[in-house]
Amino acid sequence: MRSILDAARERPGGDARVSVEARSFPDAVSATEADGRVPIIAEVKPTSPTTDGVREDDPVELAQEMVAGGATALSVLTEPEHFGGSTESLSRIREAVDVPVLRKDFILREEQLDAVESDLVLLIARFVGDDLEPLVAAARDRGFQPLVEVHTREELTAALAAGADIVGINNRDLGKLEVDLGTVETLAPEVPDDVLLVAESGIHTPADVRRMREAGADALLVGTAIMDGNVRQNTRRLTTST
Ligand SMILES: O=P(O)(O)OC[C@@H](O)[C@@H](O)c1c[nH]c2ccccc12
Numbered sequence: 043m044r045s046i047l048d049a050a051r052e053r054p055g056g057d058a059r060v061s062v063e064a065r066s067f068p069d070a071v072s073a074t075e076a077d078g079r080v081p082i083i084a085e086v087k088p089t090s091p092t093t094d095g096v097r098e099d100d101p102v103e104l105a106q107e108m109v110a111g112g113a114t115a116l117s118v119l120t121e122p123e124h125f126g127g128s129t130e131s132l133s134r135i136r137e138a139v140d141v142p143v144l145r146k147d148f149i150l151r152e153e154q155l156d157a158v159e160s161d162l163v164l165l166i167a168r169f170v171g172d173d174l175e176p177l178v179a180a181a182r183d184r185g186f187q188p189l190v191e192v193h194t195r196e197e198l199t200a201a202l203a204a205g206a207d208i209v210g211i212n213n214r215d216l217g218k219l220e221v222d223l224g225t226v227e228t229l230a231p232e233v234p235d236d237v238l239l240v241a242e243s244g245i246h247t248p249a250d251v252r253r254m255r256e257a258g259a260d261a262l263l264v265g266t267a268i269m270d271g272n273v274r275q276n277t278r279r280l281t282t283s284t
Contacts, residue, residue, distance in 0.1 A: 044123065046091075046121065046123075046124050046148055047148065047150075047169065049121075049123045049124070049148075050121070050147070050148035050149075050150055050169075051150060053154060053157075054153075054154075054157070055151065055152075055153025055154045055155070055156050055157060056153065056154075056155075056156025056157045056158070057156070058156065059156050059184065060155070060156050060158075060159050060184050060185075061184055061185055062159045062160070062161070062184060062185035062186060063185060064142065064161040064162070064185050064186060064187050065140070065141065065142040065143075065161045066142065066187075067115055067142045067161065067162055067187050067189075067208065067238070068208075068238055070114050070115055070141060070142050071114060071238065071260055071261050073114075074112075074114040074281075078284065079112050079114075079281045079282060079284075080251055080255065080262065080280065080281050080282070080283060080284060081114040081115075081260065081261035081262070081281075082112070082113050082114055082261065082262050082263075082264055082277065082280050082281050083113070083114065083115045083116065083117050083144060083240065083261055083262070083263040083264070084108035084111070084113035084115075084116055084117070084264060084265075084268050084273075084277050085116070085117040085118075085119070085146065085263060085264060085265035085268065085269070086101050086104050086105055086108070086116060086117070086118045086119065086127075086131070086135065086269075087117075087119050087125060087126075087127075087146075087265045087266070087269055088101070088119070088125065088126030088127065089125060089126040090119075090124065090125050090265070090266075091124055091219070092214075092219055092266075093266060093269075096126055097269055101118070101131040101134070101135060102131070102134050102135055102138045104269070104273050105118070105135040105138060105139055106138060106139065107273040107274040107277070108268065108273055108274070108277050109139050109140075109141055110274050110277075111268075111273065111274040111275065111276070111277025111278040111281065112277055112278055112281035112282070113141065113277050113281065114141060114142075114261060114281075115141050115142040115143065115144060115161075115162070115261075116135060116139065116141060116142075116143050116144065117143075117144040117146045117164075117263055117265070118131065118132040118135055118136075118143055118144065118145060118146060118160075119146045119147070120132050120145055120146065120147045120157070120158060121146070121147050121148060125146075127146070127147070129157050129158035132145055132158050132160060133158055133159070136159070136160065136161075142161035142162055142187075143160050143161050143162070144160065144161070144162035144163070144164060144189060145158060145160035145162070145163045145164060146164050147164065148166065148169060149163065149164070149165060149166075149170070149177070150169060150170060150173070151173075152176070152177065152180045155177075155180060155181055155184055155186065156184075160186065161186070161187060162186065162187045162188070162189050162208070163181050163186040163187070163188055163189070164188075164189050164191060164210070165177050165178065165181065165188050165189070165190050165191065166190075166191045166216070167190055167191060167192045167193075167197035167198075167200055167201050168191075168192075168193060168194075168197060168216060174190065174200055174201065174204040175203070175204040175205065178190065178204045178205055178206060179205075187208060188206065188208065189206075189208045189209070189210050189240065190204065190206035190208070190209055190210065191209075191210040191211075191212050191242065192209060192210070192211055192212070192229070193211070193212045193214075193215060193216065193225060194229075195229060195232065198211070198229055198232055198233070202233075202234070202237070206237065207236070207237055207238065208237070208238045208240065209233055209237050209238070209239055209240065210239075210240040210241075210242045210263060211225060211226045211229050211230065211233075211239065211240070211241055211242060211259075212225070212242045212243050213225045213226055213241065213242060213243045213244040213245075214242070214243040214244060221243055221244035222244070223244055223245070223250060223253060223254065226241045226254055226257050226258075226259060227253075227257045230257045230258035230259065231258070233258070238260050238261065239258060239259050239260050239261075240259065240260065240261045240262065240263055241254040241257070241259035241261075241262045241263070242262075242263040243263070243265070245262050245263075245264050245267060245280070246266070246267040247267075248279060248280065248283030249283075251280050251283040252283060252284075262280070264280060267280070268280070
């Protein structure tokens with residue numbers, strides 16, 4: 043199989059520039075907090091390089107179950123070759139729910155932002171390098187709320203310099219694929235208070251949720267632990283683990 047990045051480099055952009063009216067993620071996070079729940083971004087991830095098997099259920103039904111379980115927002119993989127995602131399922135999901143939807147993909151070039159509408163769009167600092175600042179601006183110009191993903195202190199510095207106001211700290215090292223929840227604990231103190239901090243990956247139990255919240259995460263991005271089994275119950279268990 044081609045590497046994720048080789049595949050991403052060749053993926054086309056959209057035919058026309060999109061202009062989205064984004065559902066506010068910060069507002070959704072505040073509303074969840076006011077409701078006494080933990081803000082969780084639940085991820086629709088049919089498969090991944092670190093998961094066994096493929097989940098064949100209708101992605102729209104999975105998404106609706108996540109919202110019924112109290113998810114604040116959804117993350118939808120649109121990468122086709124390694125994660126079983128599609129831009130089409132993202133569009134169908136976004137139509138079917140009211141919560142903000144994050145497009146999870148490996149965007150490297152501005153035109154790739156035009157492949158599909160979403161509320162948030164993921165930009166991975168490690169992969170975009172020096173293009174981060176122009177991509178953040180290009181995403182905002184289209185109405186997207188960019189979520190900039192980092193894993194190291196250098197990437198966090200670059201994300202803040204690029205003007206990111208929603209930062210995801212990935213506990214998974216995308217090079218080695220190893221997960222360490224200590225990543226968020228180490229880097230969270232460096233994130234300014236006016237930046238929304240999302241803890242990503244490797245969060246499985248209510249104890250993990252509490253640990254990431256204590257470290258300072260405003261919201262948590264959870265894939266595997268929600269996709270594995272009863273999606274609504276799994277989401278509920280994590281959104282109520284205060
Ligand atoms: O399944 P997990 O460990 O809960 O992780 C979810 C999410 O953080 C992970 O899918 C992810 C984080 N960053 C990414 C970048 C690309 C693809 C996937 C990801």
